[in-house]
Amino acid sequence: MTVEMTAQIIQLILAPVVMITSCALVLGGLLGRYAAVNDRMRAMARERLELLRNGSGASQVTVEFRSERLQEIDAQVPDLLSRHKLLHHSVLTVYIAILFFVFSMFVIALAAVSGSAWLATLVLIIFLCGTAGLLVAVLLAIVEVRSSHRSVEYEIRHVSALGK
Numbered sequence: 001m002t003v004e005m006t007a008q009i010i011q012l013i014l015a016p017v018v019m020i021t022s023c024a025l026v027l028g029g030l031l032g033r034y035a036a037v038n039d040r041m042r043a044m045a046r047e048r049l050e051l052l053r054n055g056s057g058a059s060q061v062t063v064e065f066r067s068e069r070l071q072e073i074d075a076q077v078p079d080l081l082s083r084h085k086l087l088h089h090s091v092l093t094v095y096i097a098i099l100f101f102v103f104s105m106f107v108i109a110l111a112a113v114s115g116s117a118w119l120a121t122l123v124l125i126i127f128l129c130g131t132a133g134l135l136v137a138v139l140l141a142i143v144e145v146r147s148s149h150r151s152v153e154y155e156i157r158h159v160s161a162l163g164k
Helices: 003-053 060-114 117-160
Strands: none
Touching: 003 060, 003 117, 060 117
16 A cells, blocks of 8 residues: 555545544534523423422412413423424534444445455445434424424413413
8 A cells, every 4th residue: 555545544434533523513502502592491391390389378479370381381391392392303413423433434445355246345334324314314304493483482472361
């Protein structure tokens, strides 16, 4: 193997690195959203427990507020769980895409050393599987973002209608 051939192999191996970097960027944003939804669900669960625990001996206004807030929490938690699940699947899909890209790097090296045509075809298939995984993760994130808008819209409309 010549120096030029080695340099070309290294260049081929580095192509998936660009995709891994793309995955890392997408993953950073997804993990931030995942953590935010997780924290919101935990805060609502904690608030619900506190409202249920502190319900005795309250005034009529407090009882009405507590009942209203419990209804809001009960309406929002299923949506948050659904969003959390979408983000969970999206994050896992990005990690799987990264695995495909890393695996493709090793198969590229093996194909270059062996000169096998079927390994070169396998490299393309593995690389495309990683790309498809990233696409699926982004599509799941799009669905979650759309869902998050509906959640915020529900809460704002519900709170705005309280005094009317």
